[in-house]
Each structure stands twice: as C-alpha cells, then as structure tokens.
Amino acid sequence: EAQVTQNPRYLITVTGKKLTVTCSQNMNHEYMSWYRQDPGLGLRQIYYSMNVEVTDKGDVPEGYKVSRKEKRNFPLILESPSPNQTSLYFCASSLGQSSTDTQYFGPGTRLTVL
C-alpha cells in the first residue's frame, strides 16, 4: 500500500530535550516536505526537499532541522524544543516538481513541549 508514515504519532517532551520525528514514504517520491498545523493558521511549510541531499527552507524553519540522506526518509529534528513548537506536524511527499503533482500526507504527529 502506497503511504507516508510518521513516528511517533504522539509525543510529550520537555523544553530543550532533542527529538526526531521520522517520516518515510514507499512511493519513490522525489519531493518531501514538513508542515505544522496550528489553530487558525492552517498548515505552514517548515522545510522541503526536492531530492536526496537537497533541502530548502519553507515559511517557518526556525528551530527545526531536516536531512535527506535517502530518498524514502525525511526526518524532522528539533535540537532544543520550546513550548511554541507544540503543534501537529505533517510530513508529505509527491512524485516530483511538476505543478500537477499532488502531495500525499502522513497521518500527523502531535507534539507537546512542556
């Protein structure tokens, strides 16, 4: 089954404790992206990657890091989480860079930073 998976689905942590949210897709997609969803703001793009070793900032990259060492994986790293990073996070992937390519989203990771 074609899918985007994220782990963990739920995470409660404390300020300053480094964490990684994993994202994996099995569709051989080139393009992957991370979003956060906050009430009243919709989804905001954090980082995206157009291929292995190619990443770029989205609209809200501060406090986040990403890496793309393999095509299928795109982990999101919070080196020193803070309470304002409490949010619902979504990973997405699409086939390529064509404007007709649609994004497939993972089920989301709900992060709480105390």
Added chain:
Amino acid sequence: DQQVKQNSPSLSVQEGRISILNCDYTNSMFDYFLWYKKYPAEGPTFLISISSIKDKNEDGRFTVFLNKSAKHLSLHIVPSQPGDSAVYFCAPRRGQNFVFGPGTRLSVLP
C-alpha cells in the same frame, strides 16, 4: 500577514444541496491552486486543483473556480453528502512552496 484566507471557519449545509467554500489570496505569483480535505486524526488528502491559466476545473461532484483578477477561488460541491463533512484547505502554490489557508469546517446535515 496571511497570504491565504478562508473567511468562513465553518459551514453547515443540508444533504443534497450545494456547498460553496471560498478562498482569497494576495500573492499574484501563485501558479497552481489546490484543495485538500482533512478528516479528524488523518492527514490532508488531495481533492481537486486548477492551474492559474484556467478559470474552471470539474471532477465529478467537485468544481473549482478561479478568478485571478479578484484573487479568489471557490470550491463547489454538488450534491453535498454527509461523507463530505471535513475540514477543507485551500492551498495555492508557488514553485515548491505551498501556502495553506486556515481551513473551513464543512458539516453536511442528513
């Protein structure tokens, strides 16, 4: 300053009637416009899209209209069904940068 607005946070429609969801944007550089649908505890799923060079795209019960001069697009669902109850996000795109609106929660009443 939000580039994409969906001014109706929620909308209730009777089953069988038309649902109209609206989206306004400010950036004239957007070249593609997408609508996503989201159920609780799931990620968004793609619904329908339209290129900036078109003014209408239809797919079954779903039609998207684009008015570039007004920087406005709308999603029409006819007839509405209870299974359409979800949050709908408008997502204009500029290159690889997607900008999502805040969403409209649609409730279709049986």
